[in-house]
Amino acid sequence: MTIESRTMLPTRSGWALHVTMQGILPTNAAEVVSERLLPILGASAVHSRVRLARLSEPDLVRPIVAQLDVQLARHRVRAQVAAATTSEVVSMLAVRTIGQLHPFPGVLAPCLRDQAISTSPPTPPELLPPFARRLARHKLCEPAAMTANEAIGVLEAMDYRFHLFRERHSREDSVVVRSASGSYRILQSLPNAIGIEITSPPIVLTAAHRLTVADATAWLDLTGAPFEIFVDRATGRVSVLYARYDGHYGLLAPTPALRRRRAAGLRSSRGSW
Structure with a gap:
C-alpha cells in the first residue's frame, strides 16, 4: 500500500517548503526536512519542492530517498540522495543542497556563500541481486x-x-x-x-x-x-x-x-x- 501526504510548513520568516512524503515515514519527517533546509534555501524555499519516500523493496540497504527541486530565475536545480534512515537522508540532502546551490551564490544564505564545498558526483543507486x-x-x-x-x-x-x-x-x-x-x-x-x-x-x-x-x-x-x-x-x-x-x-x-x-x-x- 502506498501512503502519500503533502505538507507545507510556514515559519516565522513567512517562507514555506512544500514537502511530499510517500511510504512509511516518521510523522515529523516534513518538519525535520523544513528545519534543515529552510536556513539554506531562504526565500528560494517558496520555489522549492522536496519529495521524501521510503521504497518498498525489502532488500534495499538505503530505502529512504530524498529529492529537492529548486526553480531559480533562469535555472532549475536538483539534489537527490538515498540513505538507510530518515535522519541520515535529511542530513545528506542538506549537504548536497549547499553543494548544488553553491554555483548560484545569491541563493544561499550569506554565511554559506564562502564555505568550502567538495564537489562529488551523485552516489549511484544500489542494485538488487x-x-x-x-x-x-x-x-x-x-x-x-x-x-x-x-x-x-x-x-x-x-x-x-x-x-x-x-x-x-x-x-x-x-x-x-x-x-x-x-x-x-x-x-x-x-x-x-x-x-x-x-x-x-x-x-x-x-x-x-x-x-x-x-x-x-x-x-x-x-x-x-x-x-x-x-x-x-x-x-x-x-x-x-x-x-x-x-x-x-x-x-x-x-x-x-x-x-x-x-x-x-x-x-x-x-x-x-
Missing part, C-alpha cells in the same frame, strides 16, 4: 537541442549521472557523463566533432557500443555498473539502461521518429477545422 532485478520503467523522451557545454550545465545542476540531449550543431543524439578524471565524456552513435567545444572542461568524444537491450541488461547484471550507454540495435538510437533507486532498471531512449512525425501531424492539424 541480479535475479531480482527487472525493467521497471521505459521512458521515451525528445532530447532537447543544446550545446555540449549547456548539456554539462544541465548534468551538474540537475544532479544527473548522465544526460541525454541532441547536440545543437551536429544534431546527433548524445549522452554526456562524468569521467573518473574529472572531465566529461560524450557518447554518440557516430561521433561527430562538429559543435564539441574545445574549451574547459575538457570533453572526450567516443562511440557508444551497439547492443540490444538484453545485451545491456546482461552487462549490468554481470558488472553491477550504475548504467550502460549504448546504441540500441532495434532502433539505431543512443539509449541508456540505468540503475534506479528501487534496485531495478530503467531504460531511457529517444522518441522514435515515426511517433515524432505523428505527433507533429496532430499538432499541425489542430485548429484546421
Whole structure:
C-alpha cells in the first residue's frame, strides 16, 4: 500500500517548503526536512519542492530517498540522495543542497556563500541481486537541442549521472557523463566533432557500443555498473539502461521518429477545422 501526504510548513520568516512524503515515514519527517533546509534555501524555499519516500523493496540497504527541486530565475536545480534512515537522508540532502546551490551564490544564505564545498558526483543507486532485478520503467523522451557545454550545465545542476540531449550543431543524439578524471565524456552513435567545444572542461568524444537491450541488461547484471550507454540495435538510437533507486532498471531512449512525425501531424492539424 502506498501512503502519500503533502505538507507545507510556514515559519516565522513567512517562507514555506512544500514537502511530499510517500511510504512509511516518521510523522515529523516534513518538519525535520523544513528545519534543515529552510536556513539554506531562504526565500528560494517558496520555489522549492522536496519529495521524501521510503521504497518498498525489502532488500534495499538505503530505502529512504530524498529529492529537492529548486526553480531559480533562469535555472532549475536538483539534489537527490538515498540513505538507510530518515535522519541520515535529511542530513545528506542538506549537504548536497549547499553543494548544488553553491554555483548560484545569491541563493544561499550569506554565511554559506564562502564555505568550502567538495564537489562529488551523485552516489549511484544500489542494485538488487541480479535475479531480482527487472525493467521497471521505459521512458521515451525528445532530447532537447543544446550545446555540449549547456548539456554539462544541465548534468551538474540537475544532479544527473548522465544526460541525454541532441547536440545543437551536429544534431546527433548524445549522452554526456562524468569521467573518473574529472572531465566529461560524450557518447554518440557516430561521433561527430562538429559543435564539441574545445574549451574547459575538457570533453572526450567516443562511440557508444551497439547492443540490444538484453545485451545491456546482461552487462549490468554481470558488472553491477550504475548504467550502460549504448546504441540500441532495434532502433539505431543512443539509449541508456540505468540503475534506479528501487534496485531495478530503467531504460531511457529517444522518441522514435515515426511517433515524432505523428505527433507533429496532430499538432499541425489542430485548429484546421
